[in-house]
Amino acid sequence: MTITLVNVILYIILFYCIYSFAKKNKAFSTNDPPGPKIELPIIGSLHLLSSKPHLGFTKLAQKFGGIYKLWVGDHYTIVVSDPHYIREIWLKNNDNFINRPKSPTFTVLSGNFTNLVCASEKIWRHRRDLVAGAFTKTKLKTTQTIVAKQCQRIMKQMMLSAEKKTLFNPKMNFKKYSMNIISSMVFSREIAYDDGEVLFGKDFGNILKQIEYVFGLGKAGNPGDAISLLQPFFYYQMKVMGTELDKLLEFMKEIYDDHILNLDPENPKDLFDHIIIDADGKDLNGILRVGVDLLLGGTDTSSNTIEWFTLMMANYPEVQDKAYQELQYRIGQRGGETIEDQENCGNRILVSDRLETPYVNAIIKEIMRLHPIGPLGIPRMAKEDIMIGEYFIPAGTHMIQNIHGLHHDPSHYDQPESFIPERFVHDNHTSHYLPFSIGARNCLGMQVAEMEIYTICANILINFKIKSVDGKQIDDTELFGLAVHPIDYNILLEKRSI
Numbered sequence: 001m002t003i004t005l006v007n008v009i010l011y012i013i014l015f016y017c018i019y020s021f022a023k024k025n026k027a028f029s030t031n032d033p034p035g036p037k038i039e040l041p042i043i044g045s046l047h048l049l050s051s052k053p054h055l056g057f058t059k060l061a062q063k064f065g066g067i068y069k070l071w072v073g074d075h076y077t078i079v080v081s082d083p084h085y086i087r088e089i090w091l092k093n094n095d096n097f098i099n100r101p102k103s104p105t106f107t108v109l110s111g112n113f114t115n116l117v118c119a120s121e122k123i124w125r126h127r128r129d130l131v132a133g134a135f136t137k138t139k140l141k142t143t144q145t146i147v148a149k150q151c152q153r154i155m156k157q158m159m160l161s162a163e164k165k166t167l168f169n170p171k172m173n174f175k176k177y178s179m180n181i182i183s184s185m186v187f188s189r190e191i192a193y194d195d196g197e198v199l200f201g202k203d204f205g206n207i208l209k210q211i212e213y214v215f216g217l218g219k220a221g222n223p224g225d226a227i228s229l230l231q232p233f234f235y236y237q238m239k240v241m242g243t244e245l246d247k248l249l250e251f252m253k254e255i256y257d258d259h260i261l262n263l264d265p266e267n268p269k270d271l272f273d274h275i276i277i278d279a280d281g282k283d284l285n286g287i288l289r290v291g292v293d294l295l296l297g298g299t300d301t302s303s304n305t306i307e308w309f310t311l312m313m314a315n316y317p318e319v320q321d322k323a324y325q326e327l328q329y330r331i332g333q334r335g336g337e338t339i340e341d342q343e344n345c346g347n348r349i350l351v352s353d354r355l356e357t358p359y360v361n362a363i364i365k366e367i368m369r370l371h372p373i374g375p376l377g378i379p380r381m382a383k384e385d386i387m388i389g390e391y392f393i394p395a396g397t398h399m400i401q402n403i404h405g406l407h408h409d410p411s412h413y414d415q416p417e418s419f420i421p422e423r424f425v426h427d428n429h430t431s432h433y434l435p436f437s438i439g440a441r442n443c444l445g446m447q448v449a450e451m452e453i454y455t456i457c458a459n460i461l462i463n464f465k466i467k468s469v470d471g472k473q474i475d476d477t478e479l480f481g482l483a484v485h486p487i488d489y490n491i492l493l494e495k496r497s498i
């Protein structure tokens with residue numbers, strides 16, 4: 001009896017493997033893109049990717065070209081790093097690729113696709129309009145002032161660290177900087193850098209831990225997302241993620257209630273007020289989820305880029321010095337240090353200096369080229385069968401924009417693995433530089449991110465020399481997660497003389 005049951009199970013497994021092998025190795029058309037010759041049952045080509053899938057995908061692009069197909073577990077996937085095809089898909093045919101794949105992780109993180117980042121088409125259009133509208137209504141000057149104020153706060157922390165010669169931890173501090181910008185813009189809330197600081201909304205610091213936790217659980221690469229047979233093994237992880245996300249939503253509800261209580265429709269004080277007013281008293285779930293999305297989307301992304309910046313500056317002191325000279329020159333050009341208006345908040349370099357500091361801009365671009373924090377963007381899914389150029393893409397295909405592959409392609413960038421900011425000084429590389437993606441569903445926070453990254457990086461460069469703790473190069477190994485980040489490290493700061 002037992003043997004018979006074992007036999008039945010073995011037959012089922014065998015049958016499933018044959019079915020899976022046949023399905024994955026059958027062409028959809030005579031116009032499929034190139035890809036691996038043999039797909040394995042169940043896993044497809046997963047074995048060709050490592051724990052750092054962006055590197056695996058880029059290696060495959062070297063073999064199959066800028067557009068290729070493969071099976072990532074159960075999912076037929078097309079990976080694109082050719083700038084021509086990226087534009088055809090994400091820009092010209094955006095409507096057909098507007099949705100995100102329905103993976104278990106996305107399902108939980110998005111409350112069944114009712115948020116903004118993962119929302120399905122109809123809901124997405126409504127949410128995107130709501131948030132984009134609120135961003136537009138929040139005046140540029142207001143955003144600049146918020147960024148300048150937060151930059152001044154972190155400069156004080158860095159100055160203290162330089163004076164006391166204590167180690168400075170980029171990860172923890174830049175996270176607070178990014179989060180303070182987004183939470184000031186959206187919720188009029190800030191978190192403290194140390195326990196002595198008394199700020200409005202004293203519990204807000206807890207949300208940072210909570211975001212960290214949810215981000216950690218939702219890390220890309222959950223095997224249950226790729227292979228549905230494995231989903232039961234990740235049931236508990238998904239359940240915990242849902243519970244932790246609910247806590248974030250509860251917190252968001254408190255902020256919402258507070259906003260409702262103090263709402264002046266004629267005089268909205270922040271982005272959340274704008275969203276609440278535009279939603280006209282409806283869609284509480286949507287508003288709360290959009291609030292969480294903005295915190296999630298606006299924190300680890302920019303802060304990881306700034307972490308890469310201090311790491312690379314410690315490793316390339318000659319680049320730091322060259323940038324410092326440029327910034328000194330710029331200050332001289334505008335008549336010295338004396339810009340003391342409200343928006344400046346005491347910073348030595350302003351957002352308005354950006355156009356006049358091409359080398360600093362080039363450093364930032366080179367860092368986002370070399371270490372794009374979202375190296376595979378956020379995946380999309382084909383709505384209907386479509387021809388893109390000579391290639392057929394069937395409905396349901398998962399689409400990956402391989403930003404890492406695009407940024408590391410030697411046909412666009414000489415010595416793509418080397419850090420050479422100069423390459424961006426005379427050439428914008430516009431067609432093959434896309435850290436924020438492209439098209440109607442590209443990064444909604446791009447302008448804020450660029451502003452906050454420039455402001456802090458330029459002010460760090462003018463105020464400090466960044467050094468590694470032991471005088472050696474800091475390890476620049478990439479760790480893969482929802483955002484690609486460096487191994488946690490400390491730096492030493494040396495104050496530059498004015």
Ligand code: HEM
Binds near residue numbers: 118294297298442446
């Ligand atoms: C270095 C900083 C950042 C990078 C590199 C980055 C990159 C990206 C990328 C690649 C996408 C996917 C777009 C697509 O599917 O085509 C995205 C989406 C998104 N980002 Fe960012 N991002 C950054 C900062 C931010 C910030 C600061 C915010 C919030 C203020 C933000 C909010 C969003 C949102 C809401 C989406 C989803 C858009 C949608 O689905 O309509 N991001 N981002």
